Amino acid sequence: MSEKSAYEIAVEQYNNAVRHMNLAPEIAEMLRQPKRELTVHFPVKMDDGSVRMFTGYRVQHSLAPGPGKGGIRYHPNVTLDEVKALAMWMCWKCAVVDLPYGGAKGGVICDPKRMSLAELERLTRRFTAEIACIIGPMTDVPAPDVNTNPQTMSWMMDTYSMLSGTQALAVVTGKPIEVGGSLGRVEATGRGVTITALEALKVKGIDPQGATAVVQGYGNVGAISAYLLQDAGLKIIAVSDSSGAIYNPAGLDARRVMHFKQHTGSVVGYPGAEPITGEQLLALPCDLLVPAALEQAVHQAMRIPSGPK
Numbered sequence: 532m533s534e535k536s537a538y539e540i541a542v543e544q545y546n547n548a549v550r551h552m553n554l555a556p557e558i559a560e561m562l563r564q565p566k567r568e569l570t571v572h573f574p575v576k577m578d579d580g581s582v583r584m585f586t587g588y589r590v591q592h593s594l595a596p597g598p599g600k601g602g603i604r605y606h607p608n609v610t611l612d613e614v615k616a617l618a619m620w621m622c623w624k625c626a627v628v629d630l631p632y633g634g635a636k637g638g639v640i641c642d643p644k645r646m647s648l649a650e651l652e653r654l655t656r657r658f659t660a661e662i663a664c665i666i667g668p669m670t671d672v673p674a675p676d677v678n679t680n681p682q683t684m685s686w687m688m689d690t691y692s693m694l695s696g697t698q699a700l701a702v703v704t705g706k707p708i709e710v711g712g713s714l715g716r717v718e719a720t721g722r723g724v725t726i727t728a729l730e731a732l733k734v735k736g737i738d739p740q741g742a743t744a745v746v747q748g749y750g751n752v753g754a755i756s757a758y759l760l761q762d763a764g765l766k767i768i769a770v771s772d773s774s775g776a777i778y779n780p781a782g783l784d785a786r787r788v789m790h791f792k793q794h795t796g797s798v799v800g801y802p803g804a805e806p807i808t809g810e811q812l813l814a815l816p817c818d819l820l821v822p823a824a825l826e827q828a829v830h831q832a833m834r835i836p837s838g839p840k
Contacts, residue, residue: 538612578647600671601674
């Protein structure tokens with residue numbers, strides 16, 4: 532049996548929640564699908580002078596609570612179904628903490644690891660121009676996500692400002708501090724993971740001091756949550772990224788692993804750690820597992836072998 536798409540999973544989760552809610556049928560039906568989905572195909576000039584076509588998406592699930600809010604990701608496996616699911620989940624995330632935003636998400640099918648900074652700038656500026664008709668400070672506010680960062684957001688803000696003829700600092704969040712960004716924004720998601728994890732440990736009666744943690748995915752969220760959990764007393768025994776995983780039962784220095792990855796491009800090869808597979812990482816005994824990789828990284832069809840001895 533084929534795996535369900537991210538959007539099918541999101542709708543299934545939504546339907547399960549609706550069964551426990553006193554929600555009018557017409558409202559439930561309206562919230563089951565996105566309000567708007569935009570697909571764009573656009574050319575980008577590459578450094579060698581050639582022109583490549585790229586495909587991007589921006590989906591707004593609901594704008595009823597306020598402007599859409601959600602990140603932009605650059606990844607080879609971006610699909611419309613994935614972006615629709617992420618937009619729906621963003622809608623519920625804003626709603627459960629009573630933020631006055633709707634849910635939105637965006638993405639471009641590309642491999643940023645194989646593109647130069649200049650190519651990424653041209654891609655970002657053209658993509659922004661293509662979706663400018665549906666984003667805006669009071670309409671839909673993008674943010675960083677997988678493989679995008681404050682630099683990406685500054686290009687988006689600058690391009691939108693040029694198109695609108697005004698300084699539109701509020702069109703994106705996650706900008707550099709120098710152009711209107713917020714202090715603590717880079718660490719915000721990882722800090723949220725840490726706060727939630729520490730509360731979960733408290734409910735379970737587990738003392739953070741000396742508790743063990745495994746982090747699946749060592750990007751912005753995984754790396755920051757790892758060193759903040761380490762600061763709280765947990766021992767990080769294994770981490771992974773898209774290239775593989777590393778393990779040390781005595782504990783890893785989360786910040787040094789992060790710096791190692793920044794310089795080499797991967798956690799694999801970190802001195803003093805044993806290389807393991809991503810599947811073995813999930814089999815390790817631990818008090819806390821942080822799934823900070825892409826969605827569907829853990830699924831029912833996985834065959835997880837025994838972890839290292």
